[in-house]
Amino acid sequence: MPERRSLCMIFNQFTPDMLDFLAENHLRNSKSWYDEHKDVYKKLVTEPFYALVEEMSPHMLEIDPQFVTIPSKSVARVRRDTRFTKNKDLYRDHIWIVFRHPKKRLGSSLCYYFEIEQESWGYGVGYYDIPSAVREEYRQMILHHDKHYLEARRALEQAPDFSLYGDPYKRPPYPDAPEEDRHWLNRKNIGASFSCEDYTTLFDGTFYDIMIANLKRIAPFYQFLRIAEERVRRQSLEDHL
Numbered sequence: 705m706p707e708r709r710s711l712c713m714i715f716n717q718f719t720p721d722m723l724d725f726l727a728e729n730h731l732r733n734s735k736s737w738y739d740e741h742k743d744v745y746k747k748l749v750t751e752p753f754y755a756l757v758e759e760m761s762p763h764m765l766e767i768d769p770q771f772v773t774i775p776s777k778s779v780a781r782v783r784r785d786t787r788f789t790k791n792k793d794l795y796r797d798h799i800w801i802v803f804r805h806p807k808k809r810l811g812s813s814l815c816y817y818f819e820i821e822q823e824s825w826g827y828g829v830g831y832y833d834i835p836s837a838v839r840e841e842y843r844q845m846i847l848h849h850d851k852h853y854l855e856a857r858r859a860l861e862q863a864p865d866f867s868l869y870g871d872p873y874k875r876p877p878y879p880d881a882p883e884e885d886r887h888w889l890n891r892k893n894i895g896a897s898f899s900c901e902d903y904t905t906l907f908d909g910t911f912y913d914i915m916i917a918n919l920k921r922i923a924p925f926y927q928f929l930r931i932a933e934e935r936v937r938r939q940s941l942e943d944h945l
Contacts, residue, residue, distance in 0.1 A: 717752035717755065718907055720907065725741075726749065726796070726798065726822070727797050729745070730793065730795050731797075733794050733795065735794060738782075738795065745782065753775070754775035756818070760801075763916050764803045764816060767919070767923045767926060770806070771803040771805070771816075772805070778801050778802055779801055780799050780801070782796050782799065783796075798819060798821040798822060804816075813831070814830070814831055814926070814933060815831075816926065824899050824900060825899075825900055826897060827898055827918070828896050830893075830895015830896060830929070831893055831895055832893070837936045837940075838936050839892075841932040841933075841936050842894070842928065843878075843889055845928070845932060846885050852927060852928045855924040856924045856925040856928035859924040859925050860896055862921065863896075863918060863921045865898045866896040866898050866918070867898075868888065869894070869895045869896070870891030870893040870894045871891065872890050873890050873892060877889060878890070896922055898918060
């Protein structure tokens with residue numbers, strides 16, 4: 705069995721040069737320039753991100769054994785799919801990791817994520833575009849004070865680094881619900897995120913242990929949404945019997 709590399713040796717591979725390269729590649733918007741600098745991309749971006757997936761995987765599998773942990777399937781591609789969008793930029797200026805179930809469309813997948821952008825970096829759990837049936841199910845769980853919701857709310861209260869995300873409705877769908885529940889109910893999408901504009905701990909590698917502890921701390925939030933998904937799936941199967 706190969707010797708496990710130290711966290712410090714792995715994660716100080718994230719550097720300002722990585723951000724500079726991603727920004728330049730994005731601005732040049734040139735396949736030929738990217739092809740000429742693939743070796744730089746591999747060194748500055750691919751290798752450290754793949755290493756991070758490998759280090760995180762045992763911890764993430766403790767949360768959900770069904771997570772895909774293959775680096776090539778977990779790390780975002782720098783080349784954008786421009787077929788169905790008005791934005792025709794060829795390359796991203798940011799990269800992310802996701803841990804999710806297999807064969808799920810990324811946009812509607814419940815996932816843990818880690819991302820590095822030009823202005824900030826961070827991590828969290830939730831949806832990019834939650835399926836409407838799952839949204840309705842977790843709302844019912846909230847309204848009935850399901851134990852999984854209460855555990856999720858408690859976990860988030862005990863993780864002050866995180867905040868709920870999701871655009872609010874102009875007209876709250878449940879205006880008479882208790883205030884602490886409306887904070888969850890009045891969202892078109894949902895997730896919990898940590899974001900930081902200071903790259904010091906990212907570049908010196910000391911972010912890792914704190915991140916793993918935080919991601920485990922909010923596991924009840926993930927389980928709450930996963931249970932909502934599972935209930936929707938079971939109901940769909942019953943409807944087709």
